[in-house]
Amino acid sequence: MNQSRIDISFIRKEQIVDAAVCVIAQQGLQNFSLSEIEKKANMSRGQLTYYFPAKEDILLAVFDRFLFLMQLDFQVQDKKTGKPSTDQLEGWDRISRIIENVLVRPVEGDGFHALQYTFLSQISHRADFRLRLSALYEEWRIKITTDLKREFAPVANDSDLRNLATLIEAVLHGLSMQRAADPDAFDPKAMCDLVVKILFTYMKSKFGQNKQIVKKKRSEGV
Numbered sequence: 001m002n003q004s005r006i007d008i009s010f011i012r013k014e015q016i017v018d019a020a021v022c023v024i025a026q027q028g029l030q031n032f033s034l035s036e037i038e039k040k041a042n043m044s045r046g047q048l049t050y051y052f053p054a055k056e057d058i059l060l061a062v063f064d065r066f067l068f069l070m071q072l073d074f075q076v077q078d079k080k081t082g083k084p085s086t087d088q089l090e091g092w093d094r095i096s097r098i099i100e101n102v103l104v105r106p107v108e109g110d111g112f113h114a115l116q117y118t119f120l121s122q123i124s125h126r127a128d129f130r131l132r133l134s135a136l137y138e139e140w141r142i143k144i145t146t147d148l149k150r151e152f153a154p155v156a157n158d159s160d161l162r163n164l165a166t167l168i169e170a171v172l173h174g175l176s177m178q179r180a181a182d183p184d185a186f187d188p189k190a191m192c193d194l195v196v197k198i199l200f201t202y203m204k205s206k207f208g209q210n211k212q213i214v215k216k217k218r219s220e221g222v
Contacts (some may be wrong), residue, residue: 013051015041017061024062029114059115060132066112074101091150095168096196102172103192113180141165152207160206171195
């Protein structure tokens, strides 16, 4: 009986999130409202607020949906190019692939970034938005730091690697913001190559004792 209730709750929440995603995709975030979601989901206001007490709760769920869709998009790109997915890579190989995926992927209709910036504009008075973004950024930071450790431990300390991971995250975030505002702001492939080269030059200078990555990048002509 309990399992049945859980399943129904999950289905209803997914229907609401599906409807919210459609509203944002078709009408833009500025027209995101409970009344529009009601129409798309074919539900009453009472049903909506039963599963999501406030519109902001729906936005948090939509944010996670967009993040999931973005990750799926990365996998699709990898399959199209015949490259291993990021899950199959590690160390510098995974970091450079993430940089490529973020900077080269299309930005048309990218609801994730629009919603991300909406959250950023609200963090001074929406603790839940701030905490969700903080958790997401920390999750990414930890993953990048872990890959850096695979390349540079034990010659680099944890603080240096975490700082570098934070810098990589900031570069990708800033460039993504510029591209979201203006898709023609820069050439994606050229920018990707530049970011990778700058990062490698720094890492070679800072952690030059690591011969593996230096040898690897020399063979790639960096």
